[in-house]
Amino acid sequence: MEDKFPIKRIIDDQGNLLEESFKDQLNDQFVKRFYYHMYRIRTFDRKAKNLQRQGRIGTYPPFEGQEAAQVGSALALGPGDWMFPTYRDHGAMLTFGADMSRTFLYWNGRVEGCVPPDGKNIFPAAVPIATQIPHAAGVAWAEKKKGTRNLAIAYFGDGATSEGDFHEGLNFASVFQTPTIFFNQNNRYAISVPIEKQMNSETIAQKGIAYGIPSVRIDGNDCFSVYFETLSAAERARNGDGPTLIEAVTWRTGAHTTADDPTKYRPDNQGIDVVEPIIRLERFMKNYEFWDEKEMEEMHVLIEDEVERAVQEMEKYPKAKVEDLFDHVFANPPQQLLAQKESYLEHIKGE
Amino acid sequence: MEDKFPIKRIIDDQGNLLEESFKDQLNDQFVKRFYYHMYRIRTFDRKAKNLQRQGRIGTYPPFEGQEAAQVGSALALGPGDWMFPTYRDHGAMLTFGADMSRTFLYWNGRVEGCVPPDGKNIFPAAVPIATQIPHAAGVAWAEKKKGTRNLAIAYFGDGATSEGDFHEGLNFASVFQTPTIFFNQNNRYAISVPIEKQMNSETIAQKGIAYGIPSVRIDGNDCFSVYFETLSAAERARNGDGPTLIEAVTWRTGAHTTADDPTKYRPDNQGIDVVEPIIRLERFMKNYEFWDEKEMEEMHVLIEDEVERAVQEMEKYPKAKVEDLFDHVFANPPQQLLAQKESYLEHIKGE
């Protein structure tokens, strides 16, 4: 199957352009946009790790190493599209327009972190693995029924492919030919379980065959390959040609979450051969003369500022309101729930 | 995919031998054994339909049309193997050694119908669709751990492939390389839903690719093809070569159950071109001079007698014991359950 689904790439590890046909599209502005977003979410990610260490937010699942997959896919989306991320896809969410301070809030145990900016169709990160996959099929089905050209993209990991909801979601999308992109980030681990123990199939892409869903396997650390393949899946979706499964092969550089210790289960040196996506893009930019040291430095400063401000905003955010425990469960809450709320508010008044 | 998974057959609709290589194996005794079992379960099935009409048993799901699939697969099993049937696989169960009167009892709402004869590893028919599939993976995994050459076979329909448990079960079997045969009877309907609405893949066989499980598509109305393909899957399983997915393409001749009216949803004349498996075998027997009118008639009489006796036995069976409501839930039932039992037995004493 590996030969049926060769890993597609546009630039290689050393930053060499492999597909000349893309040459014209990879212009200065275009390339820097990718760099900007990847650097931006990397900065966010590292900041979040630090905040967790300092006890300023809760457990956090870093996405370092997966920036190309998240940025490349998110940039391929249109404004009316829908995003269904997991807990590890805040990079994709930020790129697609999620608010950064709210994203920090999310990792501080605040529901405010699940509320997208108006007009941005971003679902809360799915915590139960694979459950978002049927949602993306359903939302896309709705778009199809409405006759729009919008689509839904579901993010999920290699581990998620083992769940029933992966299967049921893809089958629905296939039967109803919904405009859905199933975007898999195969980072080769599900917590401690390596993909070889997760499945006995050589690729994730081949799982599309079970549903008659076209699929493609790409180098998930090559942001351009991710972008263009997502774009062509999106084009198919918008044109009524149904869903696509994309396997973006990548690598989780660090721990599963800040509570995890990968030395328990990863062989020494595993993954050291992986050139992480920002380095690769930097190499490409240097190779093809897009790199301007000063401009990039300015960009870095701007980004670091933005992230700092977002942290400050998060920390200045009003304390979580106890009322919020009760107020959003129902549109029209039952009397007995209101009674629980009142009596509890009364109880804590004294404190 | 249809060309990647061509429908394999050994005899055609008209009873002609297509694969000369099997000629020697298809000897008199061998062929008649198939005819015997198919006629036997057909007689059982028709009897059950009649009993239901007369109100002597409950709702019943006939398997008419699927006799070759059930007999062919069941005859390929060994005595230590495990069978995981659905509600429509009583033909396979009977062929594998289930007790006929108890099988009738099952359809009369009696748990006694789930108890297999000693030494026969037959699970109760799975009623929640696809749930038996992981069981078959688990039981086979246990056999592998024990180091035996036994296997487990799971029966399931085309509709069952849409459930998460189908997916999770096949994945486990594949990862742990369990000796399991996933035996699909694609009878082209799940109640009223035709396979084209159930899935958008051309075949069920191709779903094996998702798990790296070898699969094969066969003519499920050709009992020999079913037998020999099941046998070779079994051989692989016994030799430690893991699971196989078999798609046996067949046709549900009648209603989903006695409560169902297929004229509501089936186009007129759909399926009239299907030559049902007993006719096909009869043609083969006549073509190749295995058919002995008198012998066959004697066989029919014997079978009809057996079925009649089984009905009588079922109807003579002691009435369901109220105690059985309580006695089998736990090996060591809690005090409070015993109290419920006592108080209820006391209550009905008066009646």
Next chain:
Amino acid sequence: MTTELKKVGNPSSVTQKMTLIQAINDGMKTMLAEDETTLVLGEDVGKNGGVFRATDGLQEQFGNDRVVDTPLSESGIIGTSVGLAVNGFKPIAEIQFMGFIYPAYDQIMTHVSRLRMKTMGHFSVPMVIRAPYGAGVRAPEVHSDSTEALFTHMPGIKVVCPATPYDAKGLLIAAVKDPDPVLYLEPMRSYRSSREEVPVEEYHVSIGEGNVRKEGEDVTLIAWGAMVPIIEKAAQKAEEQGINCEVIDLRTLYPLDKDVIAESVKKTGRAVIVHEAHATGGLGNDVATTINDQAFLYMKAPINRVTGFDVPVPFFALEEHYLPTVERVLKAIQDTYQF
């Protein structure tokens, strides 16, 4: 707490005799006709019109874009319905039997009921899940479960269960109009057991309101769905023995109509709660704690519960012994009255 609904005309003006299942069908038809975003989806709901004929004729009338046969995939049905509901549609999803809702339990528990909470109302899941429930129709195993308590324990979803054709249509319409997810349970055993006059127009029965079907002074009987006829018969028999029962049909299982329960029990001082689910963890316990919380000083006898036993719903040969009977209820009434 109850849904804001316009009362269309005088609901009793034009009526038609309907069974409970016809009333459900009529309720769906009414909503499909009224609002284009309403969808019906599930296994066999389309061409076949449902295995019980609950959706009979709907696909013919509204097309297969609005009345949709889905794959055999409960988690898929509920999961995609979440997507449809969030994105402007009002799915009425059928689960063929309540015993087959469990594969979708995760979706209901972690998304249908929580999405509004976790997005502070930004996203909501206005959908209806219909499921026939209960024993007494000689169905195969697992087809007869009555596991409402698994959903009343789950914050974020409402649960209703009509006992009569009138309530069936009225509650269905209320459920469809409700901005929150609603689980709509259908007493299979009552599908065709009787007919009553049902308005042909749109009307609703408010979610959260129980119904006193008969007033009485001595003992309060509380049930819902298929157990309502049982307590009504038991009340009649008790009457013959001089015990005057009040009969309450809860109709909504979450949120419970605690007022109607408390008021009645304060009057009678005695309660018999009847349901076919298992005693342990059954919804009867919530009714009991409601009484404990609100009417403790009025109680003249312990609350009595007549329920299914703490055993799986049996294969049908024994189901009559599993289900509460008029006799068991009558005995409980007597015990309670004579305590």
Next chain:
Amino acid sequence: MTTELKKVGNPSSVTQKMTLIQAINDGMKTMLAEDETTLVLGEDVGKNGGVFRATDGLQEQFGNDRVVDTPLSESGIIGTSVGLAVNGFKPIAEIQFMGFIYPAYDQIMTHVSRLRMKTMGHFSVPMVIRAPYGAGVRAPEVHSDSTEALFTHMPGIKVVCPATPYDAKGLLIAAVKDPDPVLYLEPMRSYRSSREEVPVEEYHVSIGEGNVRKEGEDVTLIAWGAMVPIIEKAAQKAEEQGINCEVIDLRTLYPLDKDVIAESVKKTGRAVIVHEAHATGGLGNDVATTINDQAFLYMKAPINRVTGFDVPVPFFALEEHYLPTVERVLKAIQDTYQF
């Protein structure tokens, strides 16, 4: 009702200070060593030793044939465990967090708990399902559910929940030795909150037996798992105010130790039940109806329940407001005492 077990030696002879999670680990180690058919399986239980280290060192010691990392697939884990259990093995299946047990709900509901019933004991499913539960550790959403009531309502499975290291090991061993399926719930919040002396040898704590942790005359406090320390502290504070509480740790959630509950409440005439699950449908209701059924005439005040609210377990910023606190319990004790 309790499991027949040989008491090995004098369990208090040699002990070791352990946390609750170490005691669980030790319990599994004991059983893996004792019986070759015992298996541990689940997500990350092998090489990683579990996300909480509950299975730390087990794969190293017993090999990856007996301590198995599975795919991310709860229904698959439970479904294949049914097969393993039926076919001679004793699986201890870990569900990583109780909030992720729902995808396996169907398997547990329709097979794990019913297979013995439907084969009249011919097949049985002797397995243990372990799951950490509960809030209070600042975990992401869904990781903090406490939905034991979904399983105590399900006939055919036992449910236990230790509050202390000693009970943790003893109940684990009892669960593994039990011929019926057992759900073993682990109070995450108590995993490392304290240490106690735990016998290094094999011993068991009988399933079905509650434990009076402190005797008292005025009010009975009832809880389990992570709420036991809360009621103990509340009892202390109440003592300072002259209210003498009896403290009961249920330990087994199904079957309930009705005797220990009834006996205590008959003495005190007052009960406060505490759990972190939602009030509606919570197991506290079963405790309440037990009291109603067995101690009605002894009650001096309505039963009081202090529970999680009828809202989904919140994101962690608000979890302290969701969880019962010593203050809320104390208030309930006072209210009940002064009724």
